[in-house]
Amino acid sequence: MPNIDDYLQSQADRFEAELCEFLTIPSVSAEPARSGEVRRAAGWVAEQFRRLEFATELIETEGHPLVYAESAPVAGLPTALVYGHYDVQPVDPIELWTSPPFTPTLRDGSLFARGATDDKGQMLTHLKSAEAWMRVEGRLPINLKFIIEGEEEVGSQALEKFIAENAERLACDCVVVSDSAQFARNRPAITYGLRGIAYFELKLTGPRRDLHSGSFGGSVTNPANALAGMLAALIDGSGKVRVPGFYDDVVPLTERERNEFDALGFDEQEFFRQLDVDGAVGEEGYTTLERRWARPTYDICGLSSGYQNDGAKTILPASASGKFSFRLVPNQDPAKITAALRARLTELCPPGVKMELIEWHASPGVLVPPDSPYVAAAARAIEHAFDVPPVYTREGGSIPIVTTFHETLKVDTLLLGWGQDDDNAHSPNEKFALVDFHRGIKASARLWHELAQLSGG
């Protein structure tokens, strides 16, 4: 593809200028006062598609609009669906920014601005790669569809609804998302696994009011004691979750995966140093990376009971509550685990307290078969642009929309992160290295070519 790559090189300055223009729009989806700016960003994206003569639609929702666009469909070609978002996080604490968040500023080869990496810069790589094909070849080698939302930072409600109602329109062979990071500098990654989650709140209610811990202590079940006991009983000394059946459906790590993780040369001591801790406990028999990426976990996210201010108050609290989540791995079933948890807690709950278990949200983990032809195509495209083959990683967090694509469209998602872990997504001084921006565009352009080869095209 010499002509495509030449075009990208010749247009590099303009691509940067357009990214800067996009980054000046303060499209903070969480702030109602900024809803006009959020809409302006949607319009900016739609205009980009219209210039490519894609069929483009600004779709109104109960929240911020969706932008949907597709190339003129050609029968017989494979179809990729690109997902991205044009909304950004709030900028607080504003005083920690070195340059204003909506005045893109170049320093040390990176563009600093809110949204630079998450996700305006990364998303734009796929628009510019499409542009290159259209300008150089007059056509794309595959069918491309884009769904770009404006509510990723506030829960993606409108998009979830849209996908559920438009599965046929969004039909595709694979989804492409660039909204994450490389494994390290110059070590591009394909993320082939995500953990799921099941998030709960356990509320225990005891006596009708806080009691004097002297007059009553010992004779009444203390909800805070009960909470500590019940939450502690959900995990054992070897880091195993103590919910019957919890591990039954876990897809174990393969030898190949474990070897690949080991080969990444993850520096555990540096990891601990950055977090300012002197070590860690975790599930026995697994490395730190395996625990983060591929093993289910149990974490208390919040505790609340009784007196929490300065000093001492001698009460036996009337109630206690704890929020906690399990991070799930493929193929754990959130519904099955929720039922087992409820049974276990009911069994653990002592007389004298009433228990309420709130199920806040749940979604299963996702695993893209690492030997799928789509992954191989992405690997070739990345190596073309980065001059090194990608590493294969998993991610400990959940990306609910990927689960939705998997469940609704029945397709896998290629998670191709062009950013870096220290790009400060969600923090002050967010940035995106221009070299990563340009390599991302180059890899994306090549990806359309590689995907086209899969169908023998």
Place this chain on the structure above:
Amino acid sequence: MPNIDDYLQSQADRFEAELCEFLTIPSVSAEPARSGEVRRAAGWVAEQFRRLEFATELIETEGHPLVYAESAPVAGLPTALVYGHYDVQPVDPIELWTSPPFTPTLRDGSLFARGATDDKGQMLTHLKSAEAWMRVEGRLPINLKFIIEGEEEVGSQALEKFIAENAERLACDCVVVSDSAQFARNRPAITYGLRGIAYFELKLTGPRRDLHSGSFGGSVTNPANALAGMLAALIDGSGKVRVPGFYDDVVPLTERERNEFDALGFDEQEFFRQLDVDGAVGEEGYTTLERRWARPTYDICGLSSGYQNDGAKTILPASASGKFSFRLVPNQDPAKITAALRARLTELCPPGVKMELIEWHASPGVLVPPDSPYVAAAARAIEHAFDVPPVYTREGGSIPIVTTFHETLKVDTLLLGWGQDDDNAHSPNEKFALVDFHRGIKASARLWHELAQLSGG
């Protein structure tokens, strides 16, 4: 003592009127704006003593004044020290009062007002009994000293200092305190045991900031998980505290005590019903009353960590803290238990979190030998006034000043409660039954006589 009792009967109306006058003074020690009223209450008490020609002193402190008074000392007579307080609790929530808190109002035989039972009404019984002796006999059968403070509801700092510096001046054979309740209506009690306390806060600090529970969960020690585990490990399934040596010095309940507690006919089901609980867990092998009064306990008083608002936030908290107390019984040593606790928690603390253990306060339990002659004297006095012998009870809470009297003056305290459990001390609609007021005065007057007999006087 026919003359004394006749005098009390003849003066009953005036005693009630004087109590009402005392109750109109809003001596709320916690409210700086009321410090003038607190001082006025001190003056009212001092004036009562001056009318008896007691040597009376209004002692200035850094806070509210102390009132000290003593009868003209007679060599060879035993000496009792009466303790009480003239300050009262705040009145909030004011809207729940049926009649204004500083307008004493008679309903159903009880006087409703803030301070009625705690402690103005109960304390006044000992002044009026002294008055009866002075007016009828022209002298008291024993030496009486009174120390009345104005900071009981805010920590007794000035009094603690005064006792430490004036042990000789306060020297006595026993202390008398009426600031508690009968076991039930018409079941006067002598409280011969109090629990002590050791109150702690355990703070655990993990990573330098809250972390994403997906990206990091499993690879970092979670301080909230660690807190739940450590706090839960301090007690076992049979309700026994798991701190080495915790029970070594516990004075066990005697068979006689257990039988006496049983004979009280404590209604456990009614107790649970009033607290709106369906039962309780506690130390195996002990009844509810034994657990409340005479067994050491472990209660978490507060828990705080991570996200505590509505909904779900997927974080691994940077820190977690729990406040908890042990209620101690005689002869547990708070210092010894604190050291053992610190060692145990240090052992339990996992790698990856730093632990801080704050010792908020501690004081040992108190036990008055129930076969002491002072207790026997008090029992005879109570039976004289109430027409039934008292029951012998213990109390689960601590009264630090009693511990101070024990440690500094080396004497026992007679805890003679004239109130009722439902007198609403510290709550709206505080009250004191007039029948209890008058029987308290009568018992007190008889107590001076009974104590006099002890020295063969």
